[in-house]
Amino acid sequence: MILQSWWYVAIICNIAAYIFYWLGIRRQLVRPNRSSWLIWSAATAIEAMTYQAVNHGAAQNIIFAISALACILVTLAVWRQSAWEPPTRTESVCMGLSLAALVVWGVFQSAFWAHMLVVVAIPISFVPTWASVMADREHERSPAWGLWTIGDLATLFVIIAGLQDERSEIPYIFVELVCHASMWFMVGLATINPFRSFGFARGPFFIREIDRGEPRIFAIGENHLGKAVFAGVPFATGGRIVEFKGPRLHKRMLPDLIAGQADRFVQIDEDHYMGPSGGVDDLINHSCDPNAGLRFCEHGIFLHAIRDIAPGEEITWDYSTTLYESRWQMECQCRSITCRGVVGDFSDLAEDIRERYRTLGLVPPYLH
Template identity: 60%
Template sequence: MRGWMVQAWFLVALAASLAGYATYLAGLRRNLVEPNRASWLIWSAATAVEAFTYAAVNPDGPQRWIFLFAMVACAAITIALWRRSAWSLPTRTEAFCIGASLSALAIWAMFRDAFWAHMLVVAAVPVSFWPTWASVAADRNRERSPAWGLWTVGDLATLLVATRTPGSPVGEYAYILVELVCHASVWFLVGLATINPLRSIGYRNGRFFVLDALRTPANLFKVGESHLGKAVFAAQPFIEGDRLIEFTGRRFRAARVPSLTRGQSDRFVQVTPEHYMGPSGRIDDLVNHSCAPNAGLRFTDSGVYLVAIRNIAAGEEVTWDYSTTLAESNWHMICQCRSPDCRRVIGNFATLTPERQEWFRSRNLVAPYLRRKDSLSRDRAA
């Protein structure tokens, strides 16, 4: 009887884990989630260590197959993230957890002590979740996926398999318990209702849908490649005046902005004479410049938004004119937008023709400190 129960819980654990990773990958492909790159890099390494150390400690445990599957799935998600976005150096916390995982490998390789390698990875798990917790605390929609609930169920089933397997010491399934708590914490933060099948899957308006109830504004766009590299494309038509994307980066004083940023690292938007908005790590970082844009930045009391300045067709790249926020006279960029009106070199707002300046001003598509002509005259004089 006990063997039958172990097999049943094993199948539940495997099915929940499989469904969780499949759902998460589907959400990633459809821009429903914005995973933290550092966490997934760490998890990819940690699950590989855990899969092999657990198999070494408990070679006959059926749950080792769950760990092996998780290892492959984590690697697949990490590779997908690597291919679709720029990578950045890890923070101290992230570097510590990566170091812990590498230490586990070293302990196993040098001393063949799989148990302590296993325990070291267990200790590193909560640290690896810290970047994701911080991301969810800032915006829970970044991880609003049924996958977290499914992983929690899968962890619980895996724990039941371990506890019902004869001869399994508590230390050998400590990792499962820690994973259960961490997955459940994210599920709680993003909302327990995300696992509700009625919100995640169904049939409506003559078509079958998956995850539509969790659709976020990012789903209105697709990230693809252009001659400039990463670019944002409209996934549906927009009309003039539609609000498209909110720019949400952290603010920096001008003195703290790197002076030699170029290419993908140059994601700073001037918002006052003394402040810049830095990269957010989200889709707004990927919107390119054009001298003949179809969108522009509008500064409001509730935030900074990209709005359509003409009708935009599905599949069309979304662009805005970088000069409409700039007062810095020493900044310039060689333009490769390839529009018929290309200015060749992009500079500050003062480099636009008076007619073009007034066109943007009349539509409220410039930074607040550039709205008045006398402020621009002072900038020129300075």
């Protein structure tokens, strides 16, 4: 009876975790690393197949099968939301190990060694996601990690209690448990409270945060254009100001969406735009002589200061630095000495301006 209860806990937690994570993707609350998810989907599928081969008819097969199917579905959602980038060396190693596991299992019919290769691939595949969280824990702030951790604990108990001599699956589930638990604690580290990732302010491991009395970073005010964003603290040249967030939309979806708020859509590749986030990034105005600019990196799109910005100074960036063969234009009213009169495509800028933006690292890959 106890074993069956843990079995239900494992299934419920795994299903709930994938649902929470999928909702996070839909709502742009998480920024998953797609290479990690590709590897995880391959690993869970291989694990489900090898476990079935070694332990035919075992109840745990259902847990692994559900996890594999859900992982593949989430991976498809992740890839749909992100643009293609060549894999890093770490990601390539993980993919190679997963492919080798398939070959070992399919060609040599060795489920055990295929399983061992997957065990090695799993922690390596977490490296890109760990790096993303180290850069900004908000990228993975999801209750899913806590649910996966609990589900892994339940699965581990089911495997240990349900197996006699065959316990080759224990290393895999133990490694997954450690990796998921590390993510859970990392995303909840704001209060050193893993329950924070569920959205709770308090919990059994609650440690009160020290009030640092940090000043407001931004002030929302008005200028001749309407709403504007002003610096609340000084920003040094090169300093990160804010991350741009928002739903990813194909350009064919824009005509019906941009009416009345055209300047709140940011082009992020040849075919996709980032929609309004509802945050401060929506309100940052254009200038032909900006003090900030967007930089595209693996972990997101960030606004950086391109010169020192003093408190009280309006923060601006040049909208043309992201526009590629766009039908959209805007009459410019920035009132800077170098005002161009019209905001249009990057290719419409003078060569010296384009070269300056390239030197500053403000030109996204699709415009090079």
